[in-house]
Amino acid sequence: MSDAAHTLILLRHGQSQWNEKNLFTGWVDVDLTEKGREEARRSGEMLREEGLLPDVLHTSRLRRAITTAHLALDAADRHWIDVKRDWRLNERHYGALQGKDKAQIRDEYGEEQFMAWRRGYDTPPPALEADSEWSQAQDPRYAELGSEVPATECLKDVVERLVPYWDEAIAADLRAGRTVLVTAHGNSLRALVKTLDGISDEDIAGVNIPTGIPLVYELDADLRPLTPGGRYLDPEAAAGAIAEVANQGAKH
Ligand SMILES: O=C(O)[C@@H](CO)OP(=O)(O)O
Numbered sequence: 001m002s003d004a005a006h007t008l009i010l011l012r013h014g015q016s017q018w019n020e021k022n023l024f025t026g027w028v029d030v031d032l033t034e035k036g037r038e039e040a041r042r043s044g045e046m047l048r049e050e051g052l053l054p055d056v057l058h059t060s061r062l063r064r065a066i067t068t069a070h071l072a073l074d075a076a077d078r079h080w081i082d083v084k085r086d087w088r089l090n091e092r093h094y095g096a097l098q099g100k101d102k103a104q105i106r107d108e109y110g111e112e113q114f115m116a117w118r119r120g121y122d123t124p125p126p127a128l129e130a131d132s133e134w135s136q137a138q139d140p141r142y143a144e145l146g147s148e149v150p151a152t153e154c155l156k157d158v159v160e161r162l163v164p165y166w167d168e169a170i171a172a173d174l175r176a177g178r179t180v181l182v183t184a185h186g187n188s189l190r191a192l193v194k195t196l197d198g199i200s201d202e203d204i205a206g207v208n209i210p211t212g213i214p215l216v217y218e219l220d221a222d223l224r225p226l227t228p229g230g231r232y233l234d235p236e237a238a239a240g241a242i243a244e245v246a247n248q249g250a251k252h
Contacts, residue, residue, distance in 0.1 A: 004218035004226055006174040008196075009052060009181045010189050011072060013064040014039035014212035022102045022248060026094030027136045027150070029063050039212025040068040044075025046214055046233040047181075054181035056082045056173050060089035060188065061141050068212065069183040081181075087142055088165040091185035095125035095152025098134040102249035114249055120154065121201040127151035155204065158191040166195065171223055186245065189215075197228050210241030 014036030018025040032040065047053070057073065059065045066085070073079045097105060097117060106114040116123045128151050130137040135151070142149045150157070173180050182192070186209050194204045196217060209215070215238075217230040232238035 003220065005221040006177075006219040006223060007052065007179045008170070008174060008217040008219060009047065009054060009179070010192065010209075010215040010217065010230070011043055011068065011181060011183045012186055012189055012209045012211050012213075013062075013068040013183060014043075014071075016064045016211075019211060024094045024097040024100050024102060024105070026091050026098045026134075027062070028098050028134050032064050032067055036064070036068070036212065037071055040071035041075045043068075043212050043214050043233075044072035044078075047072065047078075048076045050216075050233060052214070052216060053179060054078055054081055055178035056084070057181045057183065058084050058086065058089060058170055058173075059183045060091070060185060061085050061087050062090055062185070065089070065183045065185060069181065072183070073181070084169060086165055086169065087145065088161045089182065089184040089188050092155060092158045092187035092191075093128075093136075093150040093153040095128045096132075097125045098128055098132075106249040115205075118249070119205040121204060122154050122156045124152040124154040124157065155187060155191060155194075156201075158187055159194060162188060162191045163195060166192065174219065174223060186211075193230075196223075196225055196230075206246075208242045208245040210238050210245060213238045213241065 013032065015033050016025060016030045016036055017033055018030045020033050057069050059069050073081065117125045128135050136142055137149050170180055170182065189209045190204060190207055193207060199207065214233045215230045216233065218226045220226060
């Protein structure tokens with residue numbers, strides 16, 4: 001018997017076109033690949049098989065998370081639930097690395113700098129120029145941010161924007177008795193997991209989230225995880241995919 005008071009389901013979007021090409025993505029609004037769509041549908045089937053039925057969806061403002069949620073919820077027959085979208089669930093803005101090949105950046109700057117930019121807690125990459133083709137400075141979906149649209153972020157910046165959203169939106173829905181599905185991104189979910197599990201700034205570097213596999217957190221009445229790290233619905237596939245994410249950049 002579980003003492004869970006609340007259920008939170010985290011889902012990183014399925015494989016994107018730039019995941020497939022091994023490019024830094026951040027806020028660039030790339031679509032899913034066919035494999036990513038299949039991962040999304042499968043994750044919805046897993047939710048249905050487990051009897052995990054979300055009452056409300058929170059997504060980022062990026063297509064890969066929105067489409068993943070749509071496909072997963074359709075497969076779970078929960079396509080009708082309420083939706084909240086917020087830029088604070090977006091991927092980490094990858095600054096001047098957006099659009100760049102991970103393996104090339106690793107070769108050019110070396111393993112240490114590459115990993116500091118990729119997984120260092122407070123090391124943002126250089127800022128992206130506002131006139132870059134990969135900039136979101138003029139994107140109407142972020143109009144509420146005015147001139148505050150990020151030009152780069154480190155994970156610490158993501159934690160700082162995400163925690164208020166957690167408190168005011170996600171935790172509020174959980175406390176209201178809703179099962180919450182969050183579809184988001186590798187680094188916004190790392191920020192959320194860091195907060196939930198109380199992971200240190202150093203140790204979070206070793207945490208990677210696979211695409212398209214639901215991660216379920218049973219939470220107590222104070223929204224503390226009953227099992228640290230939660231539970232992947234397909235643990236075997238998750239283990240393989242986590243290792244692949246960790247090794248990105250090592251392969252050409
Ligand atoms: O490029 C990105 O936006 C992210 C997620 O795909 O990459 P990384 O895992 O290297 O932080």
